[in-house]
Amino acid sequence: xxxxxxxxxxxxxxxxxxxxxxxxxxxxxxxxxxxxxxxxxxxxxxxxxxxxxxxxxxxxxxxxxxxxxxxxxxxxxxxxxxxxxxxxxxxxxxxxxxxxxxxxxxxxxxxxxxxxxxxxxxxxxxxxxxxxxxxxxxxxxxxxxxxxxxxxxxxxxxxxxxxxxxxxxxxxxxxxxxxxxxxxxxxxxxxxxxxxxxxxxxxxxxxxxxxxxxxxxxxxxxxxxxxxxxxxxxxxxxxxxxxxxxxxxxxxxxxxxxxxxxxxxxxxxxxxxxxxxxxxxxxxxxxxxxxxxxxxxxxxxxxxxxxxxxxxxxxxxxxxxxxxxxxxxxxxxxxxxxxxxxxxxxxxxxxxxxxxxxxxxxxxxxxxxxxxxxxxxxxxxxxxxxxxxxxxxxxxxxxxxxxxxxxx
Amino acid sequence: xxxxxxxxxxxxxxxxxxxxxxxxxxxxxxxxxxxxxxxxxxxxxxxxxxxxxxxxxxxxxxxxxxxxxxxxxxxxxxxxxxxxxxxxxxxxxxxxxxxxxxxxxxxxxxxxxxxxxxxxxxxxxxxxxxxxxxxxxxxxxxxxxxxxxxxxxxxxxxxxxxxxxxxxxxxxxxxxxxxxxxxxxxxxxxxxxxxxxxxxxxxxxxxxxxxxxxxxxxxxxxxxxxxxxxxxxxxxxxxxxxxxxxxxxxxxxx
Numbered sequence: 001x002x003x004x005x006x007x008x009x010x011x012x013x014x015x016x017x018x019x020x021x022x023x024x025x026x027x028x029x030x031x032x033x034x035x036x037x038x039x040x041x042x043x044x045x046x047x048x049x050x051x052x053x054x055x056x057x058x059x060x061x062x063x064x065x066x067x068x069x070x071x072x073x074x075x076x077x078x079x080x081x082x083x084x085x086x087x088x089x090x091x092x093x094x095x096x097x098x099x100x101x102x103x104x105x106x107x108x109x110x111x112x113x114x115x116x117x118x119x120x121x122x123x124x125x126x127x128x129x130x131x132x133x134x135x136x137x138x139x140x141x142x143x144x145x146x147x148x149x150x151x152x153x154x155x156x157x158x159x160x161x162x163x164x165x166x167x168x169x170x171x172x173x174x175x176x177x178x179x180x181x182x183x184x185x186x187x188x189x190x191x192x193x194x195x196x197x198x199x200x201x202x203x204x205x206x207x208x209x210x211x212x213x214x215x216x217x218x219x220x221x222x223x224x225x226x227x228x229x230x231x232x233x234x235x236x237x238x239x240x241x242x243x244x245x246x247x248x249x250x251x252x253x254x255x256x257x258x259x260x261x262x263x264x265x266x267x268x269x270x271x272x273x274x275x276x277x278x279x280x281x282x283x284x285x286x287x288x289x290x291x292x293x294x295x296x297x298x299x300x301x302x303x304x305x306x307x308x309x310x311x312x313x314x315x316x317x318x319x320x321x322x323x324x325x326x327x328x329x330x331x332x333x334x335x336x337x338x339x340x341x342x343x344x345x346x347x348x349x350x351x352x353x354x355x356x357x358x359x360x361x362x363x364x365x366x367x368x369x370x371x372x373x374x375x376x377x378x379x380x381x382x383x384x385x386x387x388x389x390x391x392x393x394x395x396x397x398x399x400x401x402x403x404x405x406x407x408x
Numbered sequence: 409x410x411x412x413x414x415x416x417x418x419x420x421x422x423x424x425x426x427x428x429x430x431x432x433x434x435x436x437x438x439x440x441x442x443x444x445x446x447x448x449x450x451x452x453x454x455x456x457x458x459x460x461x462x463x464x465x466x467x468x469x470x471x472x473x474x475x476x477x478x479x480x481x482x483x484x485x486x487x488x489x490x491x492x493x494x495x496x497x498x499x500x501x502x503x504x505x506x507x508x509x510x511x512x513x514x515x516x517x518x519x520x521x522x523x524x525x526x527x528x529x530x531x532x533x534x535x536x537x538x539x540x541x542x543x544x545x546x547x548x549x550x551x552x553x554x555x556x557x558x559x560x561x562x563x564x565x566x567x568x569x570x571x572x573x574x575x576x577x578x579x580x581x582x583x584x585x586x587x588x589x590x591x592x593x594x595x596x597x598x599x600x601x602x603x604x605x606x607x608x609x610x611x612x613x614x615x616x617x618x619x620x621x622x623x624x625x626x627x628x629x630x631x632x633x634x635x636x637x638x639x640x641x642x643x644x645x646x647x648x649x650x651x652x653x654x655x656x657x658x659x660x661x662x
Contacts, residue, residue, distance in 0.1 A: 352502075354502045355502055355503075355504055357462075357465070357502075358501065358504065359504070359512075360463075360485070360490070361463070361486055361487075361489075361490055361496055361498075362487075362490055362520070362568065363491045363520040363572070364487055364515055364516055365487050366485070366487065368519070369487070372504070372512075372515065373504065373507075375506065375507070376506030376551070377505060377506055378506065383506070
């Protein structure tokens with residue numbers, strides 16, 4: 001299987017690779033992700049999908065979805081036996097939010113998406129019971145679900161988050177403790193519902209998490225999705241959003257802070273599949289310490305079915321020390337010319353010296369100025385979460401991460 | 409009484425075409441309470457002088473010195489200069505995403521004074537200064553300069569001038585891009601700061617317009633990296649009538 005990875009040029013419905021313009025004709029250049037001039041012929045939505053792990057060959061690490069991940073470090077999750085039983089969950093109760101374990105036969109399962117790689121399919125084949133969070137009620141509300149005792153044995157999980165039509169909620173998934181986890185989360189946003197899902201990864205240092213989020217958004221509905229990855233050894237959270245209803249809207253935010261030896265990855269996919277849909281993707285990360293590694297891949301597909309699309313995606317990385325690596329690969333695929341806008345941006349760099357100069361010229365010392373800039377850089381994401389208590393707590397968590405910078 | 413002395417200052421920058429000399433021997437003495445205007449055509453090195461005083465790393469001092477009450481400023485870091493009492497109101501203030509004006513002002517004030525300001529009086533001071541500069545209260549919670557208009561950025565610079573109370577301030581083309589109402593408001597802020605603290609001012613401008621509202625004691629004409637002529641306020645009036653042609657004609661091209 002070969003997937004889109006390099007080009008930002010519209011793929012004009014190629015029927016074969018011969019139909020594509022040559023590099024000389026259109027000036028197509030490969031990005032620096034090592035595809036050596038390969039021009040994708042496969043539309044993002046045409047990737048192979050299956051619920052059954054047996055349909056996927058063993059993972060080699062050369063697959064498009066795995067090539068930037070340390071696959072040798074989690075062969076148990078891509079190929080081994082996973083514990084798919086229920087686990088401890090701590091949830092804040094709310095009258096309009098039902099949290100319960102449901103059978104594999106629940107009608108909602110499989111409606112938001114399907115695995116595109118082996119770890120996700122392994123989890124799908126292995127889960128015995130799914131955690132279902134069902135949101136009703138039109139008033140704004142916030143609930144937090146905490147997983148703290150997943151243990152260090154390989155396990156599978158499946159979660160459904162359904163926002164009923166016209167409902168409104170902020171759902172926070174808080175992850176701490178040990179984990180060797182492959183999981184799928186289905187997010188179903190009903191007509192005119194307004195749902196925020198925040199997933200916070202503050203795992204122990206050697207935890208491994210491979211998560212796929214599949215969201216489908218109904219007519220005039222809105223999903224805000226926020227990925228905050230701070231703790232864990234290998235954390236891969238891949239949100240995939242299907243803008244299925246007319247006027248559907250999604251904002252996808254990500255904040256990650258990789259320390260020495262940490263691998264933090266996110267592969268984002270937005271599928272514009274209905275008229276007048278809108279998407280904004282903003283991921284920001286900081287890297288410090290030897291071997292700190294981050295990966296961001298942002299795929300946006302604007303289908304023929306999506307006239308009037310308004311889309312923008314961006315990734316920014318701030319490199320704080322030597323010895324880190326940030327991969328950033330935006331892909332934009334446009335099948336219709338009738339759109340409001342589509343753009344992407346990616347930048348990875350050191351401090352902005354002009355910002356430092358400005359702060360220092362007001363008497364602020366260099367270390368404090370650097371901390372202000374990094375805090376400010378990441379705060380842009382924090383400010384969008386929409387839960388004041390969580391925003392405050394995360395600002396504190398970022399401070400803790402930053403304290404590790406000093407002395408470097 | 410404080411004094412800022414600039415002595416035979418030579419400054420260059422690195423460009424793609426190699427090292428370029430910009431300041432060619434600037435001598436200037438500013439006493440506390442004085443207002444000096446530096447006027448000159450584009451490219452004459454006015455802004456270079458401003459940024460060199462503040463310590464921007466882009467500018468290399470080849471020779472000369474800047475003394476604040478006898479202490480060498482050129483060996484101080486950027487933040488040490490600010491704490492010593494120097495302030496630069498920038499022509500193009502940068503945006504600091506994610507840092508609110510409130511947080512920024514408090515952090516800067518704490519750094520300059522060496523201790524956190526007393527909360528109640530500080531909040532009152534900030535509110536009063538903002539009100540006088542006709543800045544809406546909502547600015548306090550906005551990120552520094554982010555999404556500010558040109559005029560709003562300039563007011564934010566003068567807000568800092570009023571609150572941080574430097575001994576000497578350099579205003580780098582603070583008047584550029586301001587409409588007449590904004591220019592009056594900003595000028596009033598500068599005059600207020602001078603009344604309250606008696607600071608010395610170095611006013612860098614291309615136009616004479618701002619000098620209607622901030623009255624200089626001395627006017628220096630800056631051409632080709634040095635002061636070509638100096639005098640009192642009447643020199644500004646003459647420049648208003650004649651422009652810079654008289655000076656440029658004497659300057660070799662390149």
